[in-house]
Amino acid sequence: xxxxxxxxxxxxxxxxxxxxxxxxxxxxxxxxxxxxxxxxxxxxxxxxxxxxxxxxxxxxxxxxxxxxxxxxxxxxxxxxxxxxxxxxxxxxxxxxxxxxxxxxxxxxxxxxxxxxxxxxxxxxxxxxxxxxxxxxxxxxxxxxx
Amino acid sequence: xxxxxxxxxxxxxxxxxxxxxxxxxxxxxxxxxxxxxxxxxxxxxxxxxxxxxxxxxxxxxxxxxxxxxxxxxxxxxxxxxxxxxxxxxxxxxxxxxxxxxxxxxxxxxxxxxxxxxxxxxxxxxxxxxxxxxxxxxxxxxxxxxxxxxxxxxxxxxxxxxxxxxxxxxxxxxxxxxxxxxxxxxxxxxxxxxxxxxxxxxxxxxxxxxxxxxxxxxxxxxxxxxxxxxxxxxxxxxxxxxxxxxxxxxxxxxxxxxxxxxxxxxxxxxxxxxxxxxxxxxxxxxxxxxxxxxxxxxxxxxxxxxxxxxxxxxxxxxxx
Ligand code: SF4
Ligand code: SF4
Ligand code: SF4
Ligand code: FES
Numbered sequence: 001x002x003x004x005x006x007x008x009x010x011x012x013x014x015x016x017x018x019x020x021x022x023x024x025x026x027x028x029x030x031x032x033x034x035x036x037x038x039x040x041x042x043x044x045x046x047x048x049x050x051x052x053x054x055x056x057x058x059x060x061x062x063x064x065x066x067x068x069x070x071x072x073x074x075x076x077x078x079x080x081x082x083x084x085x086x087x088x089x090x091x092x093x094x095x096x097x098x099x100x101x102x103x104x105x106x107x108x109x110x111x112x113x114x115x116x117x118x119x120x121x122x123x124x125x126x127x128x129x130x131x132x133x134x135x136x137x138x139x140x141x142x143x144x145x
Numbered sequence: 146x147x148x149x150x151x152x153x154x155x156x157x158x159x160x161x162x163x164x165x166x167x168x169x170x171x172x173x174x175x176x177x178x179x180x181x182x183x184x185x186x187x188x189x190x191x192x193x194x195x196x197x198x199x200x201x202x203x204x205x206x207x208x209x210x211x212x213x214x215x216x217x218x219x220x221x222x223x224x225x226x227x228x229x230x231x232x233x234x235x236x237x238x239x240x241x242x243x244x245x246x247x248x249x250x251x252x253x254x255x256x257x258x259x260x261x262x263x264x265x266x267x268x269x270x271x272x273x274x275x276x277x278x279x280x281x282x283x284x285x286x287x288x289x290x291x292x293x294x295x296x297x298x299x300x301x302x303x304x305x306x307x308x309x310x311x312x313x314x315x316x317x318x319x320x321x322x323x324x325x326x327x328x329x330x331x332x333x334x335x336x337x338x339x340x341x342x343x344x345x346x347x348x349x350x351x352x353x354x355x356x357x358x359x360x361x362x363x364x365x366x367x368x369x370x371x372x373x374x375x376x377x378x379x380x381x382x383x384x385x386x387x388x389x390x391x392x393x394x395x396x397x398x399x400x401x402x403x404x405x406x407x408x409x410x411x412x413x414x415x416x417x418x419x420x421x422x423x424x425x426x427x428x429x430x431x432x433x434x435x436x437x438x439x440x441x442x443x444x445x446x447x448x449x450x451x452x453x454x455x456x457x458x459x460x461x462x463x464x
Contacts, residue, residue: 054398055371055379062387075455085453092460093401093430093450097394100334100426102342110460124462140342143387 012066012132014041016125017052021079022114023071029118037125040133041069048072049110050083054094057108061141067107067132071124074112084112103140106131149249150197152315153221156247157192166219166245168212170205171195178269179257183208197221199255199274202297204409206230207363209239219245221315223254225299227308228405228441229363234310235444236403238366248311252319253293253300255279256412260295299408299421302326309442326406330425349389351416358410358420364400364440371395393423401427402450405441434458 018024024045030037046052049072060068070091078084091110099105111124132138153171160166173184173194181200185208186192204226210233212218222230227248233239255274260266260281271282274292281288293301302325307318333341356372359365372380372392380395381388397404397420404424411421431438435449435457 054395058391058394059379062391075459082453085455085457086450088457088460089435089450089453092434092458093427094398095461096430097398097423097426099338100330100341101345101390101394102338102340104338105461109462111462141387141390143385145383145385 010133010137012040012129012135012137013064014038014067014069014125014129014132015060015065016041016043016069016071017046017049017056018043018113019049019072019079019084020045020047022073022077023111023121025115026071026113026117026121029115030122031118033118035118035122037122038129040129041125048078048080048083048087050078050080050087050090052087054090057094058141061107061138062143064142066135066138067109067128069124069128070110071113071121072110074114077114104135106135107138107140149316150195153197153247153249154192154195156313156315157186157195157219158189160217160219160245161186161189161192165217167214167216168218169195170208170218170220172197172201172203172205172221174198178271179260185212197249199272199279199292199295200257202254202412204229204361204363204407206233206239207361207366209233209244210366214243217243217245219247221247221249222308222311223249223251224303224306224308225251225405225407225409226363227310228305228439229407229409231310231441231444232363232403232405233366235441235448236364236366246308246311246313248308248314250307250314250316250319251300252306252321253296253303255292255295256297263290263295265290297408297412299412302408304406304439305442327425327429329419329422330429333422333426345393346386348418349393350386352389352393352418353416354389354392355415357413357415358418359396361409361413362400363405363407363409364403365396371399397423397427400424402431402438402448403440404428405439 027043049070052070057068072084075084095108098108113121157169169186171184172181174196175182179200181198183203183205205220206226206229265281268283269281273280277292278289279292302323304323306321380392431449438449
């Protein structure tokens with residue numbers, strides 16, 4: 001059963017844009033506390049969740065990401081006071097738009113993770129990886145060249 | 146519409162000959178019945194060629210970006226054009242002091258494609274509008290039909306037929322009876338995911354990336370557009386679906402909260418991609434999530450994406 005074998009061995013690629021001030025530090029804490037989370041997640045550090053433009057998200061999908069996560073400080077805790085509040089509106093609209101175009105909603109997620117939530121960071125990344133693995137490879141915005 | 150056409154010539158002549166304006170932007174008849182081109186007139190003697198007819202559809206205010214006036218530029222705005230003008234004003238792309246605005250109440254313009262579809266275009270010389278009727282003139286004789294049957298889709302759902310901004314209004318306000326504008330979006334929202342994806346892929350794969358939909362858009366007035374950037378080159382040139390998807394997602398997302406729903410992008414698209422459905426998805430969601438907002442209608446109202454509330458609905462964590 002070559003098809004099934006292939007499915008079983010599918011490992012998703014997940015790009016996580018993590019805010020420097022909270023989620024990135026949360027990831028650090030997960031590491032220093034020796035918690036494990038899947039190696040499928042590639043973290044990219046950004047200064048704030050509001051730094052993440054749609055260009056980054058779309059490019060990640062184009063170049064092979066099966067899932068994209070944006071992680072930022074909890075609403076109210078943004079290092080720049082209000083960045084994540086603006087981001088929250090923009091990302092919610094983008095999520096609904098991508099779904100409108102036929103993209104599975106699980107593929108683009110936003111999470112709020114603070115610097116002290118190492119366990120939450122690990123849990124979110126594990127859960128996300130499992131979900132995306134179950135969905136299978138993303139082909140929808142991928143560059144086929 | 147004859148009358149309005151005369152008034153339009155008069156005010157154009159007046160503003161040029163008095164020296165108040167250095168240029169008038171209006172419409173001029175082209176060689177065929179369906180052509181009413183933008184006209185740029187600086188000599189008062191040239192204003193006689195200006196017209197207002199059922200094909201004066203192009204939004205003239207976008208041309209303001211190309212002209213740098215010393216005095217004023219006078220131009221004509223229909224209801225939808227006025228919303229677009231307001232948005233350009235809000236985006237800081239036009240100077241209110243440098244324009245002289247003549248408002249035109251407009252109850253609908255004629256889509257040449259519908260004339261053709263009705264089999265009326267063969268040998269057609271001219272189309273005139275009288276009250277609620279269109280008169281089609283041929284070499285031999287004429288025919289009449291209800292005007293509304295030939296209107297652009299954007300006109301049938303138009304909610305602001307009377308300009309919301311002007312210096313002088315040229316005519317009586319017209320009544321407004323828009324059809325529901327979110328019907329297509331709602332229908333798509335309830336179709337299965339995969340069907341939706343193939344629907345859009347079918348449309349996007351026909352896009353020739355001519356950028357006409359961006360060029361015509363009053364919300365797309367950036368001095369430097371992401372699609373023109375060579376470094377970083379966000380949008381490639383290849384004929385590749387994912388590039389076209391990038392274009393369409395980005396275009397619609399950039400005008401979210403600023404799109405005035407003037408329908409120009411969908412009208413101008415040479416391959417008939419239903420761009421209005423993309424823009425209206427954002428408008429519908431913004432209305433539902435952050436309260437009703439009509440871009441371009443009220444300059445004092447806060448733009449939905451330039452503000453927030455601490456108790457806004459949360460983004461999805463993908464469950
Ligand atoms: S006008 Fe139509 S064909 Fe041209 S770029 Fe826009 S959607 Fe594509
Ligand atoms: S996106 Fe289309 S409908 Fe919206 S303002 Fe631009 S041209 Fe008009
Ligand atoms: S597509 Fe975006 S960058 Fe280009 S003109 Fe429109 S809003 Fe500006
Ligand atoms: S600094 Fe963390 S979201 Fe703004």
